[in-house]
Amino acid sequence: VEASIPEPQRAAWKKFSAKEFSSKEDFEAEVVRHIETTLARSLFNCDEAAAYGGTSLAFRDRLVIEWNKTQQNQTFADPKRVYYLSLEFLMGRALDNAMLNVGMKDVAKDGLSDLGFRMEDIIGQERDAALGNGGLGRLAACFLDSLATLNYPAWGYALRYRYGIFKQEIVDGYQVEIPDYWLDFNPWEFPRHDVTVDIQFYGGVRKYMDESGKQISVWENGEIVTAVAYDAPVPGYGTKTTNNLRLWSSKASHGEFDFTKFNSGEYEASVADQQRAETISAVLYPNDNLERGKELRLKQQYFWCAASLFDIVRRFKKSKKAWSEFPNQVAIQLNDTHPTLAIPELLRILIDLEGLNWDDAWDIVQKTFGYTNHTVLPEALEKWSVPLIQHLLPRHLQIIYDINLQFLQYVERSFPKDRDMLGRVSIIEESQPKMVRMAYLAVIGSHKVNGVAELHSDLIKTTIFKDFVKIYGPDKFTNVTNGITPRRWLHQANPRLSELIASKLGGYDFLKDLTLLHKLENFVDDKDFRKEFQEIKYANKVRLAKYIKEAQGIPVNPSGLFDIQVKRMHEYKRQQLNIFGVIHRYLELKDMSPEDRKKMQPRVSIFGGKAAPGYWMAKTVIHLINQVSKIVNADKDIGDLLKVVFLEDYNVSKAEIIVPASDISEHISTAGTEASGTSNMKFVLNGGLIIGTCDGANIEITREVGDDNIFLFGNLAEDVEDLRHGHFYGGFEIDPQLKRVFETVRNGTFGDAGQFSALVNSIVEHGDYYLVSDDFKSYIDTQKLINEAYKQQDEWLTKTITAVARMGFFSSDRCIEEYANEIWNCEPLPPPEKNGA
Numbered sequence: 035v036e037a038s039i040p041e042p043q044r045a046a047w048k049k050f051s052a053k054e055f056s057s058k059e060d061f062e063a064e065v066v067r068h069i070e071t072t073l074a075r076s077l078f079n080c081d082e083a084a085a086y087g088g089t090s091l092a093f094r095d096r097l098v099i100e101w102n103k104t105q106q107n108q109t110f111a112d113p114k115r116v117y118y119l120s121l122e123f124l125m126g127r128a129l130d131n132a133m134l135n136v137g138m139k140d141v142a143k144d145g146l147s148d149l150g151f152r153m154e155d156i157i158g159q160e161r162d163a164a165l166g167n168g169g170l171g172r173l174a175a176c177f178l179d180s181l182a183t184l185n186y187p188a189w190g191y192a193l194r195y196r197y198g199i200f201k202q203e204i205v206d207g208y209q210v211e212i213p214d215y216w217l218d219f220n221p222w223e224f225p226r227h228d229v230t231v232d233i234q235f236y237g238g239v240r241k242y243m244d245e246s247g248k249q250i251s252v253w254e255n256g257e258i259v260t261a262v263a264y265d266a267p268v269p270g271y272g273t274k275t276t277n278n279l280r281l282w283s284s285k286a287s288h289g290e291f292d293f294t295k296f297n298s299g300e301y302e303a304s305v306a307d308q309q310r311a312e313t314i315s316a317v318l319y320p321n322d323n324l325e326r327g328k329e330l331r332l333k334q335q336y337f338w339c340a341a342s343l344f345d346i347v348r349r350f351k352k353s354k355k356a357w358s359e360f361p362n363q364v365a366i367q368l369n370d371t372h373p374t375l376a377i378p379e380l381l382r383i384l385i386d387l388e389g390l391n392w393d394d395a396w397d398i399v400q401k402t403f404g405y406t407n408h409t410v411l412p413e414a415l416e417k418w419s420v421p422l423i424q425h426l427l428p429r430h431l432q433i434i435y436d437i438n439l440q441f442l443q444y445v446e447r448s449f450p451k452d453r454d455m456l457g458r459v460s461i462i463e464e465s466q467p468k469m470v471r472m473a474y475l476a477v478i479g480s481h482k483v484n485g486v487a488e489l490h491s492d493l494i495k496t497t498i499f500k501d502f503v504k505i506y507g508p509d510k511f512t513n514v515t516n517g518i519t520p521r522r523w524l525h526q527a528n529p530r531l532s533e534l535i536a537s538k539l540g541g542y543d544f545l546k547d548l549t550l551l552h553k554l555e556n557f558v559d560d561k562d563f564r565k566e567f568q569e570i571k572y573a574n575k576v577r578l579a580k581y582i583k584e585a586q587g588i589p590v591n592p593s594g595l596f597d598i599q600v601k602r603m604h605e606y607k608r609q610q611l612n613i614f615g616v617i618h619r620y621l622e623l624k625d626m627s628p629e630d631r632k633k634m635q636p637r638v639s640i641f642g643g644k645a646a647p648g649y650w651m652a653k654t655v656i657h658l659i660n661q662v663s664k665i666v667n668a669d670k671d672i673g674d675l676l677k678v679v680f681l682e683d684y685n686v687s688k689a690e691i692i693v694p695a696s697d698i699s700e701h702i703s704t705a706g707t708e709a710s711g712t713s714n715m716k717f718v719l720n721g722g723l724i725i726g727t728c729d730g731a732n733i734e735i736t737r738e739v740g741d742d743n744i745f746l747f748g749n750l751a752e753d754v755e756d757l758r759h760g761h762f763y764g765g766f767e768i769d770p771q772l773k774r775v776f777e778t779v780r781n782g783t784f785g786d787a788g789q790f791s792a793l794v795n796s797i798v799e800h801g802d803y804y805l806v807s808d809d810f811k812s813y814i815d816t817q818k819l820i821n822e823a824y825k826q827q828d829e830w831l832t833k834t835i836t837a838v839a840r841m842g843f844f845s846s847d848r849c850i851e852e853y854a855n856e857i858w859n860c861e862p863l864p865p866p867e868k869n870g871a
């Protein structure tokens with residue numbers, strides 16, 4: 035390519051090519067230049083927001099330079115690329131991450147101080163990129179960090195929502211949702227107005243025979259909406275590799291804009307069409323582990339899949355390779371079933387547009403896709419009604435029926451005796467209306483299916499995909515236990531702990547190979563190390579206490595035991611169990627004499643998390659927590675012995691303050707319901723212990739850290755079914771201590787007896803589906819054990835240090851290596867030597 039450009043032009047270009055700042059002075063010059071010109075501010079009106087803008091733009095320039103080089107290098111080498119399709123990327127803040135990954139944070143800190151600003155204040159100006167609900171979206175963000183760090187040629191594809199997850203305010207104890215319009219100033223994205231794709235909806239399918247007698251299908255007469263690409267750079271840590279996250283934004287296509295209406299004076303109608311197009315990417319659906327089957331959501335899914343596939347195919351076609359090479363050049367990972375329409379869409383492209391025959395196209399599709407399942411909860415398994423798909427995507431429905439026909443014929447040949455099998459595994463559920471089971475389509479269209487923790491991966495093989503294991507054999511199903519990036523969740527969130535570890539291990543290599551942490555066990559008896567480790571935990575608790583005072587107005591004593599449960603509000607995650615435990619503790623303390631109380635371990639119970647706006651039960655739990663907080667915190671008998679806090683608007687940047695400050699964190703889902711959990715890993719990596727059920731990744735955390743260093747309780751997944759059954763038929767006994775909690779909730783001790791009774795009734799009258807009553811006793815007994823264990827500060831410290839040392843397995847780098855080797859079959863492409871790290 036270079037050779038085609040005349041030498042003098044090349045020389046001029048190279049001479050003036052953008053350079054990366056490397057000194058403090060150069061950094062300051064860049065910041066001031068951006069503030070004065072890009073942002074049109076001056077010394078006299080530069081507030082912290084402008085300083086954040088200037089700093090971000092200075093770092094953005096660096097990222098862009100590396101990003102361009104990475105993309106050029108990838109274009110030149112044309113390796114197999116990984117495409118991670120996820121409707122959610124919960125990225126959080128970008129500036130701190132960019133500074134740390136590039137390795138220039140200290141330089142920037144000094145530079146900012148010369149200019150009169152404090153680094154923390156500048157970082158604090160940034161709004162979270164909150165394009166996700168919870169664990170699934172944050173996992174995708176951790177994976178992008180690991181893919182870039184490990185030099186994989188990889189792209190993320192998602193939607194550019196105008197509104198991310200709503201901001202939560204607590205008003206009179208109730209959750210109120212405020213729209214999160216996050217795009218006011220976003221220096222991290224690049225609009226690519228030249229990268230657009232026209233996407234069709236509705237219309238019909240015309241079929242005819244061509245001269246050779248081949249059946250041709252043409253999808254036509256639909257509505258067209260245009261997808262515009264917005265790109266965000268994703269820097270790796272300690273490498274120059276900078277990958278791309280491409281977000282699609284919807285706008286009216288030029289064809290769509292109705293000039294007849296416009297000219298005949300129906301200006302409003304023509305603008306309304308435009309707004310309708312823009313609605314597609316307007317808002318993130320705020321449900322975690324719940325699918326509600328709304329037409330706009332299906333439109334989002336297709337819009338995003340079709341734009342991404344067009345882009346991927348366009349890139350592949352540039353290489354002029356044969357179609358059979360497609361799976362050797364492209365691996366597409368489906369993050370949950372949300373992108374499953376990519377399967378019929380790729381078939382449509384190959385068959386209808388590129389003229390391949392069914393068998394060849396199907397072979398390519400199966401080899402290209404991998405599917406990750408993230409839940410077994412029935413309410414989260416996606417199904418779309420056949421009439422809706424027929425209306426919106428008529429050609430895709432035909433293709434889905436064709437896939438199903440071929441598949442069922444195969445099943446029939448393989449299991450001639452099992453007649454029920456066909457109905458059970460059919461992609462189409464014979465209900466009224468008929469439904470398309472997206473998870474089955476994803477399984478059938480992929481070459482590998484994985485769960486996200488060992489227990490979960492075993493469960494999907496014995497429950498929702500049991501028949502598919504018989505059909506395809508067990509090798510199609512595998513496990514990749516989730517992980518977290520140690521860059522954000524240790525180095526960025528807990529810089530002092532990261533520094534202490536580096537000082538003992540001789541550098542920061544552990545951030546690239548987290549298994550090196552095991553060497554910390556050599557220091558578990560080292561006095562100075564222990565002291566500093568403990569001081570860091572205390573300082574992190576002081577930081578959180580300060581935040582709680584500022585944000586919530588509640589004074590908490592940092593020497594109390596910090597007990598934290600932060601995650602989406604959900605019945606299966608059982609915040610009810612936690613708050614009932616808190617009430618129990620409150621009643622117990624009230625019963626005691628002042629002398630006895632003095633012997634008790636002071637505790638701070640901290641909650642945080644959003645409820646889906648339509649999830650009444652989850653909202654009621656938030657309300658109860660806030661009411662308990664109000665009563666308990668004001669009770670003079672109780673003082674520091676128990677404080678209850680509900681932290682408003684839990685998100686990624688708040689997690690970075692909360693996670694390093696825990697003594698105990700709660701991961702107490704009904705066994706078998708939490709596919710993995712990932713905050714459990716974050717808390718332990720930061721020197722906190724877990725109270726948890728035998729669920730999700732808790733089990734593997736126990737295997738790694740040892741069962742002395744975790745507090746497990748409750749019933750096992752294998753017993754859940756029988757227990758539920760027992761609730762309906764045998765009736766059930768409720769622990770007297772839980773009964774007492776119920777009485778106080780019902781008698782209005784915490785106000786609103788009417789509303790809170792529903793929480794009690796879901797247990798005593800409606801079958802206690804989540805087994806709160808079955809696990810309550812073992813939960814509060816374990817909490818007692820924790821109180822006693824915490825008093826032995828020396829042993830506690832040993833436990834926490836040992837646990838940190840054994841967390842190496844849970845790096846998302848390990849996940850990415852597993853996906854690359856077992857599912858994607860692709861290799862890293864390190865940056866060229868001269869430009870390497």
Ligand code: CR6
Nearest residue numbers: 169170408409486708709710711712
């Ligand atoms: N809600 C699981 O529930 C898991 C993440 C990431 C979830 C959670 O246990 O850690 O995915 N599932 O794998 C879905 O979103 C469907 C989640 O975040």
